[in-house]
Amino acid sequence: MTGATPHSAEARWTPASLQAGGWRxxxxxxxxxxxxxxAMWGxxxxxxxxxxxxPAEDNTIRLAARPFLAEKDGVKVVIxxxxxxxxxxxxxxxxxxxxPEATTLRATLAALDVGPEDIDHVVVSHCHFDHIGALVEQRGDQLEPLFPRARHHFPTAEVGAARVAMHPRRASYRADDIDPLVERGLxxxxxxxxxxxxxLEMVQVCGHSEGMVVIRFNAGGEGNSAAFWGDLIPTTHHIQPPYIMAYDMDVPRSFSMRTEWLARxxxxxxxxxxYHDPERAFTRLERDGKRYVAVDVPEVAVGD
Ligand SMILES: [Zn+2]
Known part of the structure; x- marks a missing residue:
């Protein structure tokens, strides 16, 4: 069933894929x-x-950190x-x-027989710690890139925001997630x-943060077209335009971006x-009167 997501101690990560044009x-x-x-619901x-x-008794809700692997013609991209x-x-x-299953970005790639040195590109929506933290590993007293060969594509405004000492979302950024990659020219x-x-394109949708992008696969092409929403649509429940997180910096901008993209x-x-939905990796939106509903998308088991 779902794309893969332990959200309880019993759940297991089961890799599942989707074809979007030439991209698996x-x-x-x-x-x-x-x-x-x-904070997640504003x-x-x-x-x-x-x-x-x-919510749990402390009012927190469960969220996933779920990267994706996109492959086409031998090119491997981590999203x-x-x-x-x-x-x-x-x-x-x-x-x-x-x-729960000691899964990590590195371990789930390894389960697909993909090593860190096989990754050609890393594309991220924005640079909050929960979106890029695994790209740098602590090895002894050194901070090292997880993907030593990959070109890491970051929005300029996000790198800038991570380096501003007085940034209003200071707590959401860590320079250590970025600097070791910059120092190695990656x-x-x-x-x-x-x-x-x-x-494969990035489309800027600021509002949540200064430079966030939506990552589009096969836009306008034959077959599935897919979009990685980042925090524009953080879970498959945040699908009515006013459901804007309290973390978002520019609420009117988020509202207009969300209105536009949910309709599209x-x-x-x-x-x-x-990314953050603990249960569903791939969904489509349908209209139900003035509202949207998220529906499951048939996935292909890995290896088929
Ligand atoms: Zn997030």
């Missing part, structure tokens, strides 16, 4: 963690969101960089960081929209790739 996209897995439900009343994402392991016990407790920054391949996703049948 496989849901990986890095971690499960918890964030305050109120002005949405708790009696509404608690039905969609039931989004997980939470990683560079967290102390205090943080692990606060964020309820869990890996980072390529891009401003605004950016096309990496003919059928429903009208064009775009397959959404979900």
């Amino acid at each position: 996209i496989t849901a990986l897995y890095d971690a499960t963690f918890g964030l305050d439900g109120g 002005v949405v009343p708790k009696n509404l969101w608690a039905r969609l994402t039931p 989004e960089g997980g939470m990683g392991d560079r967290w102390d016990d205090k943080f692990r407790k606060i964020y309820r960081l869990e890996r 980072v390529e920054m891009h401003d605004g929209d950016h096309r990496l391949f003919e059928d 996703a429903a009208d064009e049948g775009i397959v959404g790739m979900s």
Whole structure:
């Protein structure tokens, strides 16, 4: 069934894929963690969101950090960089960081017979720690890139935001997630929209953060067209335009971006790739009157 996501101690990561034009996209897995439900739902009343994402006793809701692997003609691209392991016990407790099956970005790739040196590109939506933390590993007293060969494509504004001492979302960025990659010459920054391949592009959708992009596969092509939403649509429950996280910096901008992209996703049948949803990796949107509903997309078991 689902793209892969332990959200309870019993659950197991089962790799599942989707074909989008020439791209084979496989849901990986890095971690499960918890964030305050109120912060994840902004002005949405708790009696509404608690039905969609039931909170624990400390009011946190379960979230996944789910990167994806995209492959085409021998090119391997990792989408989004997980939470990683560079967290102390205090943080692990606060964020309820869990890996029920000891899965990590590295381990789930290894389960697909993909080694770190096989990755050609890393594309990320934005540079918050829960989206790029696994791209740098602690080895002894050194910080080393997980993917030593990969070109890491970061929005310029995100790298900038991570380096501003007085940034209002200071707590969401760590320079250590970025600097070791920059020092080794692995980072390529891009401003605004950016096309990496003919059928893989980043489209800027700021609002949540200064430089966030949606990552599009096979837009307008034959077969499935897919989009990695990043935090534009953080879970498959955040699918009405006003369901905006309290973390978002520019709420009017988020609202207009979400209004535009939710409509486009429903009208064009775009397959959404979900990063934080602990249960569903791939869904499509349909209209139900004025509202949207997320429907499952048939996935292909890896190896088929
Ligand atoms: Zn996030």
